[in-house]
Amino acid sequence: MEMYNHKKIEKKWQKIWEKKKDWQAKDFSKKTKYYSLVEFPYPSGEGLHVGHTRSYAAMDVISRKRRMEGYNVLFPIGWDAFGLPTENYAIRTGIHPKIATKKNTDNFRRQLKSLGFSFDWSREINTTDPNYYKWTQWIFLQLYKHGLAYKKKMPINWCLSCKIGLANEEVIDGRCERCGSLTEKREKEQWMLKITKYANRLLKDLEKVDYLEKIKTQQENWIGKSEGAEIEFPISNSKFLIKVFTTRADTIFGATYLVIAPEHPFVQEQITNHKSQITNKSEIQNYINKVKQKSELQRTDLSKEKTGVELKGIKAINPANKKEIPVFVADYVLSTYGTGAIMAVPQHDERDAEFAKKFNLPFSNAPLVDADEIIKKINAKKTTQYHLRDWVFSRQHYWGEPIPMIFCNKCGWQPINEKDLPVKLPDVKKYQPTDTGESPLANIKKWVNTKCPKCGGPAKRETDTMPNWAGSNWYFLRYCDSKNKKSLADFKKLKYWMPVNWYNGGMEHTTLHLLYSRFWNKFLYDIGFAPASEPYQKRTSHGMILGEDGEKMSKSRGNVINPDEIVKNYGADAYRIYQMFMGPFDQAIPWDPRGIEGARRFLNKIWNLGRKISLKKNFSSLETLIHQIVKKVGEDIEATKFNTAISALMILANEFEKEKKLRVKDYTLLLTLLAPFAPHMTEELWSQLGNKKSIFLEPWPKYDPKKIKEKTFQLVVQINGKLRDSFAAKSDISEEEAKILTLKRENVKKWIRDKKIIKIIFVPNKLINIVTN
RNA sequence: GCCGAAGUGGCGGAAUUGGAAUACGCGUACGACUCAAAAUCGUAUGGUCUUACGACCUUGAGGGUUCAAGUCCCUCCUUCGGCACCA
Numbered sequence: 001m002e003m004y005n006h007k008k009i010e011k012k013w014q015k016i017w018e019k020k021k022d023w024q025a026k027d028f029s030k031k032t033k034y035y036s037l038v039e040f041p042y043p044s045g046e047g048l049h050v051g052h053t054r055s056y057a058a059m060d061v062i063s064r065k066r067r068m069e070g071y072n073v074l075f076p077i078g079w080d081a082f083g084l085p086t087e088n089y090a091i092r093t094g095i096h097p098k099i100a101t102k103k104n105t106d107n108f109r110r111q112l113k114s115l116g117f118s119f120d121w122s123r124e125i126n127t128t129d130p131n132y133y134k135w136t137q138w139i140f141l142q143l144y145k146h147g148l149a150y151k152k153k154m155p156i157n158w159c160l161s162c163k164i165g166l167a168n169e170e171v172i173d174g175r176c177e178r179c180g181s182l183t184e185k186r187e188k189e190q191w192m193l194k195i196t197k198y199a200n201r202l203l204k205d206l207e208k209v210d211y212l213e214k215i216k217t218q219q220e221n222w223i224g225k226s227e228g229a230e231i232e233f234p235i236s237n238s239k240f241l242i243k244v245f246t247t248r249a250d251t252i253f254g255a256t257y258l259v260i261a262p263e264h265p266f267v268q269e270q271i272t273n274h275k276s277q278i279t280n281k282s283e284i285q286n287y288i289n290k291v292k293q294k295s296e297l298q299r300t301d302l303s304k305e306k307t308g309v310e311l312k313g314i315k316a317i318n319p320a321n322k323k324e325i326p327v328f329v330a331d332y333v334l335s336t337y338g339t340g341a342i343m344a345v346p347q348h349d350e351r352d353a354e355f356a357k358k359f360n361l362p363f364s365n366a367p368l369v370d371a372d373e374i375i376k377k378i379n380a381k382k383t384t385q386y387h388l389r390d391w392v393f394s395r396q397h398y399w400g401e402p403i404p405m406i407f408c409n410k411c412g413w414q415p416i417n418e419k420d421l422p423v424k425l426p427d428v429k430k431y432q433p434t435d436t437g438e439s440p441l442a443n444i445k446k447w448v449n450t451k452c453p454k455c456g457g458p459a460k461r462e463t464d465t466m467p468n469w470a471g472s473n474w475y476f477l478r479y480c481d482s483k484n485k486k487s488l489a490d491f492k493k494l495k496y497w498m499p500v501n502w503y504n505g506g507m508e509h510t511t512l513h514l515l516y517s518r519f520w521n522k523f524l525y526d527i528g529f530a531p532a533s534e535p536y537q538k539r540t541s542h543g544m545i546l547g548e549d550g551e552k553m554s555k556s557r558g559n560v561i562n563p564d565e566i567v568k569n570y571g572a573d574a575y576r577i578y579q580m581f582m583g584p585f586d587q588a589i590p591w592d593p594r595g596i597e598g599a600r601r602f603l604n605k606i607w608n609l610g611r612k613i614s615l616k617k618n619f620s621s622l623e624t625l626i627h628q629i630v631k632k633v634g635e636d637i638e639a640t641k642f643n644t645a646i647s648a649l650m651i652l653a654n655e656f657e658k659e660k661k662l663r664v665k666d667y668t669l670l671l672t673l674l675a676p677f678a679p680h681m682t683e684e685l686w687s688q689l690g691n692k693k694s695i696f697l698e699p700w701p702k703y704d705p706k707k708i709k710e711k712t713f714q715l716v717v718q719i720n721g722k723l724r725d726s727f728a729a730k731s732d733i734s735e736e737e738a739k740i741l742t743l744k745r746e747n748v749k750k751w752i753r754d755k756k757i758i759k760i761i762f763v764p765n766k767l768i769n770i771v772t773n
Numbered sequence: 774g775c776c777g778a779a780g781u782g783g784c785g786g787a788a789u790u791g792g793a794a795u796a797c798g799c800g801u802a803c804g805a806c807u808c809a810a811a812a813u814c815g816u817a818u819g820g821u822c823u824u825a826c827g828a829c830c831u832u833g834a835g836g837g838u839u840c841a842a843g844u845c846c847c848u849c850c851u852u853c854g855g856c857a858c859c860a
Contacts, residue, residue: 213777214777214778214854214855217776217777217855218777218855218856221776221855221856222856224856224859226859226860228860244860245859245860246860247859247860248860259860306858330858331858332858332860333858333859333860334858334859334860336859337859337860338859338860341860342860343860344860345860349860350774350858351858351860352860354858355858385859385860387859507854507855511855581785581797581798582785582786582798583785583786584786586778587778587779587853588853588854589785589786590785592784592785592799594784594785594798594799594800595785595798595799597799598797598798598799599798601798601813602798604812604813608813635789639789643785643786643787643797643798644786644787644796644797646797646798647786647787647796647797647798648797649797650797650798651796651797654797657814714793716792716793718792718793718840718841720840720841721792721839721840721841722841723793726793758840759840760840761792761840761841763792763841766792766793767792767793767841769792769840769841770840771840771841
């Protein structure tokens, strides 16, 4: 037998698999379908990251196991290729993003193929391909036609460095999610998507899906539903009313003042209205100006002291007890949530208490009342508020899908005729956003100037592009029919494949990407273009792979692991085994270069075990263990406990090694269980045993529950809960018999001596515990 | 500040139900093979005390429940993740 030469056999099998098209999914096959999905990568110039392959290796194991279980598996891959790094590269080098993307995807494809993932490459997609983004644009048009896309001038987060507007969701600690520089507020006309219309369904339908509990919690928190009431507080001696939102209507008798947000229309109106009764207008105006300069980060910093100004000269009336109470403007109340005004109850709310202490406002220990009754009595309205806000969908960048809209001076915003899709990205000379913050597309007059689709008069194209979330919002649908030219995907095919049975990806995508794509899928479901109301039946997430130093892998730290080198030196199978064995799948874990050597050693051991095969041997002394291992490996894979599945396989291999001879049957069973993890080596050994068909056409091994049970076991003897002895006993030994055998033992006698036995606890097939005085 | 997860050898980690803590792998030491090395194989490997048999201690800290606690309860500490003046 030859030595295990990974270079030779991995290339060999990759070629054969590709030629035989073994991993191509068959539309409408009579087998039960199984759709396993991984997040398609952004093809960066740096090449494949080990983090990608952790997820891909895991879902490849699942997909290969499913095929062996008789499913028709769809396991697709593609490229989420629009995005800033490529655009920034273009700005730096002048190389067209299209060319850089081609180069990067070619490299990624080569890398993924070298790892032997069983992707159906015939369905490969690329979000930057006009044949793909035609349908991204088409979906936008449908959103527009159904009133879910609208343009709005609003304060948005403006990244000073990227020169683009960011959604609230994309600002982290007041900084741009992409480049990390500070953001400020600016007014800009933006295309918005009305995701808030779906808030309740996005929340409620979480009941229907099997996501990790922590992922569900994240979605729930982001949507942030709260039930409460809108209560009107009249302003004394005026026609004005201030509406507050509260979840604690029951505390209304303790409300001793009102607070409104600095952006609240009432304040704005009052300080400009010369008839207003307010006596300290300039003080209020000064305060508002100060707040404007603050970033959201500063405003929402919990450790800062509360600030605010009283609106002197006016009072509000508490509708519950008709008492007059003062009104403040303060920045701890936000205009974007609820009604932008609150009733402050220092007795029951910490923030209100802090503010009240600072401004010497009274605490009222008025009794709590029944919320429903008081709401009825004061004629307030029960309402529901969501934390979720509409999605800012415009970007002032080149490398994204053009938003397919046209502005006509006569007719206003008009959608492009569907027959004119796709709106292709034109070539530009400079990729840099303009100083005004407009997209580089704005400089191409020939492209911008067009005709109004409605009146035929002169009109201008929208020059903003879509965020890079757009393409990834519906890609799972396109995989079902990736070449379709007439529709985003044939409905019958969608109906066959959807929903995705199992979706795995990074924890960092479990809030935004998941929410956005669920939103688009629900919309497409509503208008009859998607067959399932929830796109993903099951969602899991893998932990990050950190550098050897325990820090996040990054170029600047110099701790990046290049998969190519590992594959070259140890082989794809060793790489995959190590990644699956390194630790719990959902936890972050540092890369250990020695771990890969252990994985390789394990594969060598399996390879060399082949020498022990004997045709003469026809019984197995390890039958019980084998059945136990089959059970464990299968169950662990399903529970994403890949590390213990492999450890079980190692135990089996170690036992096999202790045997002088090995049955063919036992050896092939080990190969079959190992096949999803180490596909190349097992396929090679399988064929060396004389098998003509792929090992992946073998059925996944089954175990016999009756054969799992051991004939004997070590009965543990405890005295007062401490381990003192153990001996082999028949399985299912009776309590009586166990007691007799235990009390006969010298070790036991020694410990008991003249002590009195108070009681004896017997746990079947486990232990016996003697309690003495 | 709130929510969530976690804390186990020199290291990554295991322990489905409360029932032998440290599986499996890495590392280390010694041995076998070898002229030698590598590879491979074998043995040992939580700590303290003991010549030894063995005893005692040990799952972030402290307390509790229990015949029995890594696992359950209480208090506290630390780390990671998420959210954050959301009324």
